[in-house]
Amino acid sequence: MSKPRVAIFDFACCEGCQLQVVNLEEELLDVLSVVTPVEWREAMSEQSEEYDIAIIEGSITRPEDEERVKKIRERAKILIALGACATTGGVNKLKNNFGMDEVRTIVYGKDAAMPHLNTMPTKSVAEVVKVDYMVHGCPINNKEFTYIVRCLVMGKQPVIPNYPVCVECKMRGNVCRYEYGEICLGPVTRAGCNAPCPSAGFWCFGCRGYVDDPNVQAAREVMDKYGKTVEDLKSRLLLFGSKQEHTDE
Ligand code: SF4
Ligand code: SF4
Ligand code: SF4
Numbered sequence: 340m341s342k343p344r345v346a347i348f349d350f351a352c353c354e355g356c357q358l359q360v361v362n363l364e365e366e367l368l369d370v371l372s373v374v375t376p377v378e379w380r381e382a383m384s385e386q387s388e389e390y391d392i393a394i395i396e397g398s399i400t401r402p403e404d405e406e407r408v409k410k411i412r413e414r415a416k417i418l419i420a421l422g423a424c425a426t427t428g429g430v431n432k433l434k435n436n437f438g439m440d441e442v443r444t445i446v447y448g449k450d451a452a453m454p455h456l457n458t459m460p461t462k463s464v465a466e467v468v469k470v471d472y473m474v475h476g477c478p479i480n481n482k483e484f485t486y487i488v489r490c491l492v493m494g495k496q497p498v499i500p501n502y503p504v505c506v507e508c509k510m511r512g513n514v515c516r517y518e519y520g521e522i523c524l525g526p527v528t529r530a531g532c533n534a535p536c537p538s539a540g541f542w543c544f545g546c547r548g549y550v551d552d553p554n555v556q557a558a559r560e561v562m563d564k565y566g567k568t569v570e571d572l573k574s575r576l577l578l579f580g581s582k583q584e585h586t587d588e
Pocket of ligand 3: 476
């Protein structure tokens with residue numbers, strides 16, 4: 340069986356998730372032994388319009404991005420969204436809390452009206468095209484990335500956790516950040532990272548996005564128990580959970 344051809348594309352992002360892939364070092368060679376990279380701007384100069392698997396890093400933030408990602412989708416048999424910018428819109432969706440004219444002025448000042456600086460409310464990749472698989476996180480967990488690629492090559496369905504970070508956090512024996520008076524998004528955030536943030540003394544800021552069916556009532560009870568409000572929780576949700584709609588209208 341011929342090896343699947345893989346192309347990696349970047350949109351609006353810091354390219355930190357691709358860096359996580361490069362950081363696989365020796366394990367990257369194992370991954371490359373089962374796929375054929377045909378386009379990857381960060382690592383090679385070749386380009387191709389023929390690929391089986393397209394990996395998209397970054398958010399969709401301009402009308403031309405929408406057209407580009409649609410063309411990629413047409414060519415790819417499988418499309419993977421890589422990292423929070425792609426899976427949820429990530430930190431780029433903070434922009435959606437403002438009007439686009441205001442955003443342009445804040446960023447570009449007197450040049451804000453120049454046509455090449457056009458921008459639109461941020462979208463995740465799945466808000467524009469069908470996404471087959473998501474590698475969550477900001478940045479991604481590179482072990483999860485290799486797991487997903489291996490599954491696809493072997494024709495298996497990767498299993499991505501759909502339970503909250505609290506499960507992994509408790510398994511690591513951490514004292515809950517709420518006991519320190521902090522607000523942690525672990526109860527509503529998708530696990531799979533092995534809770535590195537609470538394990539290192541930080542609250543979870545929700546980079547892997549919400550579980551499919553977050554237990555809002557349980558989260559509310561936690562807030563009540565520790566004397567926090569829903570507004571406190573919402574303020575923490577802004578970083579990785581900003582809204583899809585922009586505020587121009
Ligand atoms: S998800 Fe985070 S690390 Fe990955 S590209 Fe976006 S901002 Fe960078
Ligand atoms: S709320 Fe945060 S710190 Fe507490 S158990 Fe859940 S993930 Fe861990
Ligand atoms: S603990 Fe939360 S913020 Fe930290 S990596 Fe996991 S999902 Fe992201």
